Amino acid sequence: MIHTSTEDRVTDFRRDDLALEPYLSGSNHINTGTGERIASIVGGSALLYYGFQRLSIKRVLMSLAGLVLLKRGISGHCELNEAIGRNTAKHEGSPVLVKKSITINKPREEVYAFWRKLENLPRFMKHITEVDQLDAEGKRYHWQMEAPKLGKKIDWEAEIVDEIPNERILFRTYNGSDVGQAGEVTFKDGPQGQGTEMQATIKYYPPEGSIGSAIARMFNSLIENVVHEDMRRFKYLLETGQLPLGKGTPGGSSGGGNPTSEEEEK
Incomplete structure (x- = not known):
């Protein structure tokens, strides 16, 4: 059984919480309602x-x-x-900040390299169906997510705005994306140099209007569990080469695509 070390927090965003705000503002940000x-x-x-x-x-x-x-x-x-400093395009509902960390029993370089190849993410992120690279530099990507409660899929584009190999990746969504989001993933050696401590910090704004409200409700109710499960699945995949079924039973190979078993989809 895989044991995860997690530190979880889901809170309303405060401007002094983290340095992601510049990536959701600035000259490319929609600030007109x-x-x-x-x-x-x-x-x-x-x-x-x-x-x-x-x-x-x-x-x-x-x-x-x-x-x-x-x-x-x-x-x-x-x-x-x-x-x-005026913004009349504020999305409905409060923006949400999510922080989660996990310790993975693999070298930092290996953990970073697997995560940095963003096309790998749908292999363990259950609701992400597709991540496609859009440019030669590997900075801009198209994402697609299932939104079962809306009966549709949500698309957005995001870019890596800063990165330090084997240490951190900082990203944000493009101007005009349905889901406004910025985040940072950091990697550091675990205690006594064993394994890797990885922390994901994500701030998101759902879109305006009724669809945005529905997305906000879905995210507010599910995001903590979804992010926790995604990181648990990522840990299991790297450490065993397989995806977990249910709460930790081995199953599924490390090949691409989301698992399709009934137990995994619950």
């Missing part, structure tokens, strides 16, 4: 239309203002909002 974006697109289009009706300084300025509003509406990013 849906209503304001629609108003900006409508108003910007109207200004452009009237601005092009006649050539004059006033009409040129009107057209320029229309372009600014259109950019604001389409991109969801407002320079003024960023300058004053």
Whole structure:
């Protein structure tokens, strides 16, 4: 039986909790709410239309203002909002911060290398169905997750924004992703140099609207157990070459894809 050493925390995010906030803000972050974006697109289009009706300084300025509003509406990013620290695109519900750690009886280099190849993650992350590399550098990836309670799959794109080989990986979702997320995975030698202590820290914002609320409810109720189980399965896979069935019974090879047995799917 595999014994895991875990330290778990699920809390509302506080701005001084960790250094992930810059990766959910900044120039690429959507900071304009849906209503304001629609108003900006409508108003910007109207200004452009009237601005092009006649050539004059006033009409040129009107057209320029229309372009600014259109950019604001389409991109969801407002320079003024960023300058004053205002964000009207806050997702419904509180963002959630999850921290979990586990000790794996394998060398740090091996643990890091397996995790860093993100295409491996669906092998032990039960609800992640697909992770595909999008660029030659191996920094940007497309993710797909099953959301059974919504009767659909959720797609998003994420990028690795910083990494130190064999020590840490820092990532965030792209601008416009359905699920706003940033996280850090760290790796260090275990006690007396035995094994690897790995810690995952994830902050997420579900999307706006009714779908976002449903995702938030699903995440709030499941994320602690899901992350715990994923890390337990990761530990078991690296240490035994197999995936656990139920609460620790060996089963399944280390080949790709999620297990399909009835016990594993419970």
